[in-house]
Amino acid sequence: MEQKEEKRISKAIIQRLPRYYRYLGELMGQGVDRISSGEFSKMMGITASQIRQDLNNFGGFGQQGYGYNVKNLYEEIGKILGIDRIHNMIIVGAGNFGKALAGYSDFEKRGFKIKALFDSDSEKVGRCYSGIETMPMDIIKSYIRDNDIEIVALTVPKHAAIEIAEELSDTGIKGIWNFAHTDLNVPDSIEVENVHLSESIMRLCYNMLRNTGSRK
């Protein structure tokens, strides 16, 4: 009784999509009009077969004998990723990381609009960082509702992150971008994307240790 069941896209593919998007953006900047999966393959260091398979999950964007139109493909992937419109966002935690994110103009370019910072420290409330105002935590729920906030970036310590995620679970937000060193437990209606920097640097460390100077 399910609706025309959309093809299940694997995590591996979603992982690659933004990278395709980035490369296509660069090609556009260089004035390149078309690219074949073969050329794209060399550029990105993955097989042409994989590129064609990946793209074909979403539609036939190419043309036999020609390849892919760069601008068109860029836009199509933009749509697939959902960045063809504005997503309002707030940052919770006006510490170093929160301020760094606030100052990061690239997000806005992609349609992620940072509307406000939130912090429990009354010293910080009212201050602006990179033109973004810091608000007190006690108005966060009403702020989210009144400003169509879809994404909450959490740059607070782990216990605070768990608590805040819990508290915001019924506000209608769609995603949490979690920078805290913990996993969050939220309803299925909220997506969580983790940026666990301490895990990232440990992986680097592991790979450094095993590096023999000639991998891949």
Next chain:
Amino acid sequence: MEQKEEKRISKAIIQRLPRYYRYLGELMGQGVDRISSGEFSKMMGITASQIRQDLNNFGGFGQQGYGYNVKNLYEEIGKILGIDRIHNMIIVGAGNFGKALAGYSDFEKRGFKIKALFDSDSEKVGRCYSGIETMPMDIIKSYIRDNDIEIVALTVPKHAAIEIAEELSDTGIKGIWNFAHTDLNVPDSIEVENVHLSESIMRLCYNMLRNTGSRK
């Protein structure tokens, strides 16, 4: 003619290792002595089979009928990850992100010691952020050699990142922690771990769009 060929560990396993480590650290903090793959499985949301398979790639850390000793496993994974010793690190780019990393005490706890910041802006040179001094770019190569720097975190714009990675490729550094929105081309002897935040938020966006409220 190869040396006793170490078993090739897949990327997927390396991805999970730091997460095991984090959970084990928390269990230790709670005073838990032992854990079975079954309990650990429930806690982490992955299968017990996978946990046992993963760990067995590195050795038989468990004991039949008992499970795993938490403290022992924590230490063993620490060794596997290479965080049982100090790794000297510098941050290139004393912008918001660089300063945020500099202020991040958790890394030091894991053995990653931030020795200095570097920036091309003479205004910033000499300043301290979170007790870490900012140095001029022109002494970076000698600094790396004189201070046993293994890891360079790059928090500079993409063109600068590409250039600096290139320039540092013969200094003996072992890893680059790359925050710039670009891929880097370095010799195989240098590991690169990318933290592409703009790709991360696009993935979040994709998942938000596809979320039906009942995944997994």
Next chain:
DNA sequence: TAGATTGTTAATCGATTAACAATC
């Protein structure tokens, strides 16, 4: 010893690569 739980082999599942007919 009996019960529990690992280590490990075998089965399954999914993702990547290869191949090629379709077609621009």
Next chain:
DNA sequence: TAGATTGTTAATCGATTAACAATC
């Protein structure tokens, strides 16, 4: 039309899960 390159099916490879004998 001939050449190029996609879309797509089939083959391969690798990772996850299931099952169970080994053993504490």
